[in-house]
Amino acid sequence: MSLLTLSDIVIRIAGRTLLDRADLTVDPGRRIGLVGRNGAGKSTLLKAIAGDLAIDGGEIRMAARARLGQVKQEAPEGDSPLLDIVLQGDRERLALLAEAETAEPHRLAEIHERLRAIGADSAPARAAAILAGLGFDAAAQARPIAEFSGGWRMRVALATALFAQPDLLLLDEPTNHLDLEATLWLETWLAKFPGAAIIVSHDRGLLDRCVHAIAHLDRGKITLTPGGFEEFVRIRTERAAQQAAMAVKVAAQRAHMQAYVDRFRFKASKARQAQARLKAIAKLPAIEAVVEDTPTRFEFPQPQQIAPPILALDRAAAGYDGRPVLRHLSLRVDMDDRIALLGANGNGKSTLAKLIAGRLDPLTGEVRRGPKLKVGYFAQHQTEELVPGQTPVDHMARALPRATETQVRSQLARFGLDADRAGTAISSLSGGEKARLLLALATRDAPQLLILDEPTNHLDIDAREALVRALADFEGAVLLITHDPHLVELVADRLWLVADGTVAPFEGDLDDYRALLAERARPANKTEAAPSRREDRRERAEARAATAPLRRRAKDAEARMAKLAAERAKIEAKLADPALYVPGRAVEVTAAQTRLAAIGRETEAAELEWLEAAEALEAAGS
Structure with a gap:
């Protein structure tokens, strides 16, 4: 029996049809990745499934007594400790515990049986494990939610949804507020999750490792493809090629028969044959045209080559208000380096990026830069510095005061900001379009060193692939901070681990780092077999x-x-x-x-x- 069934769904927003008689079936335990271009209606569909948005047609049916879980859009607030907030996510457990306070003896036995069935005794341990996986240590779990920033509060909201163990879990870009470590943990958790899930994500790694099928929302319809994202791309490419070939074949048949009709339709001796061919033409299959989306392209200006090392840190320390966050930094960067920073949020990755970018002076030690070194710096928080009432052209013209308007628009066009979007007010741009503007601003001087701090948060999958291709062609150095394992694996050839107040090269690849995190997260086992397993x-x-x-x-x-x-x-x-x-x-x-x-x-x-x-x-x- 299906857990969720969407039949002939129609959703219109502001006069625009997002879903047009779309269908989707989700079986128990089946995890589905929902993909599509920005603005296709993915988040809107999740709201409709959750009952937060009325549909304009069709039907949404959930199985009886099925529990739905989702991450609330509003970050939790108040003075409650994190652990208590997550525990409140299991409504059934709370209701049973409250009822047990006043229940009659016969009902009390039923309550305790149900509490055992849902694992109520282990609930605090499960909640603590989920919070730990998302980056909250034991001390943080006891602190009130009010002490945390918005991004960390959204992690608590995610932890609450995961803890509730719903039959159907709805996740909309769950990795946006996570660092790489928490993203890797979430992948592992989702891969073991026994319930069903619909996951909207632009993270190819998560979609490849954690889902059973891909639902593609395109032009109002939903197409389901088994397998992960890589398999979806392969099948979609093959289908497009077959469709194009069939369209060519049918067009040739049509043209051949139409030529005969045009030649002989008014000749008495050939009239029957001409009429037969007209009927055959009418019966030829109608092959829908293959409509290819315009490919997304990014292009970084190529830098002038300078002698190595382009930057070196010698026993440097970095921090704020005289208090060091990082110490004993002795590192170097060359023109051909592609470096990704590993380490949990709060360990100092952004501090190191600011030090290298020249936005933070060293507390001690020395930072030596090549005399002609130019650094391009991108960080998501820079969107707050954009002026809402101005356009991308206004921002770029201010950043390039000597450039002509043609040169200004050319730099914006490198990142897909065409004439219309370049002239649109910042307040009307999407998050992805603002990210493109920040990339254009960061690279306006053709820097030899490009520092990218979470560049993909608001980019869709096509834009992320365009970024990968552009970085492959870029002839300068790259320092990358990202929660996207796919980006790290394709771009970085060196890894630096930021931990314990310092930075050191990590000898290994991302799989080694996954294994290290898994080993650290694995709880100690006191059974007799545990020592041998730990030894193995x-x-x-x-x-x-x-x-x-x-x-x-x-x-x-x-x-x-x-x-x-x-x-x-x-x-x-x-x-x-x-x-x-x-x-x-x-x-x-x-x-x-x-x-x-x-x-x-x-x-x-x-x-x-x-x-x-x-x-x-x-x-x-x-």
């Missing part, structure tokens, strides 16, 4: 740590080979241009050929290093 886990962790340098070496070699291949392609294209072989450019030709030969040697060395690392890894594994 320790040995596996030590084995991964031992091979981490080899895996890093192989990954670095792969990255070098990719960069060399891209450089080779550019030089070969240049050498293939006849315009290069004119008087006065002989030196340029010689330099290109010399570099091409050097690339060949460097590629061979990188390939050899990769092979050696791969063989060593294989030997270590065996």
Whole structure:
């Protein structure tokens, strides 16, 4: 029996039809990712399912006595401790405990039986575990909610929804207020969640690892595809190709028969055949045209190359009001570095970003910068600095006072802010459009170092992929702070761990970090088998740590080979241009050929290093 059924749903907002006779069925225990472009109606649909929005047509049916859970839009307030707020999320448990105070003996037995069935005794421990996974330690769980900022309060709202153990859980962008550590924890929790869920998310990793199917909301209809997001993209691409091929085939058949009709329809001897072909044309299947969305593209201006290191920290400390948050910082950044910062919120990731960006002076030690270094800095809180009544053109013109209007609009267009959106007041822009403006402002001077602090919070999946492609083409250094594991895995080739008041390179990849977090989160077990299990886990962790340098070496070699291949392609294209072989450019030709030969040697060395690392890894594994 279905848990939730949507039949012929119609929803209109401000005269615009978001859902047009859409259907969806959710079975018990089935987790579905709901995807679609910004503005397609995903959040609106969740509100309709929750009963917070009236539908204009169709029917929404929930199974009898099914419990619905969702994250409230308003952050919790008051003086209650976090743990108490989360415990209040299980209404049935609270009602049973209250009834038990005055119940008759025969009813009291029923109440205690039901309390045992729903695990009431373990409720405080479960609530504490969920809060811990979302970044609240034991001391924080005892503090009143009023002491926390809005983002942390929304984590409590999420914890409350998860704790309630509903039959159907509705989640709308659940990772927006989480750091990477909490996001990884949520993925693990959702993968084990026994109930059904509808999850609106732009996080590809979460959609690949935590759902059974993808529901695509597009042009008012919902199409369900089994598997995660990667499988959805593959199937959708194949369907589009098949649809396009069928459309071409049918069009050719139609044109062939129509040509016969046009030629012979008024010739008596051919009239019957012409009429037969007219009927055949009418019976040809109507192939819906493949309507491709305009692809999202971002483009970072390419920086001027400068000598390494472009930035170095020497025994530096950083903090506020004379109190250090980070100490003993001795790090360097080169032009080809792609660094992601790991560590829970509050450990100092943003403090390090501000120090490197020059927005924070070191308390002690030294920060050495290349004399021509330009730094581009992006942070979500910068949206508060935008002037609501002004347009993106106004902001960019102020940031580039010597630029022409064409140059101003060209920089905005690099990030998909076309003429209409560039002239729209900030107050009327979406969160994703504001993020694009901040990216355009951060890169206006073609910086050698780009610092991105949570750049994807308001970007849809297409825009996130555009950001990944743009960063792959960017020839400067990148320092990345993000809760998006997909972005880290595709962009970063170095990881720095911000923890215990300092920053150090993390020898391993994101899988190693997941394993480290899981090991830290796993509660101690006092059974006899526990020591051996802990020993096994320790040995596996030590084995991964031992091979981490080899895996890093192989990954670095792969990255070098990719960069060399891209450089080779550019030089070969240049050498293939006849315009290069004119008087006065002989030196340029010689330099290109010399570099091409050097690339060949460097590629061979990188390939050899990769092979050696791969063989060593294989030997270590065996």
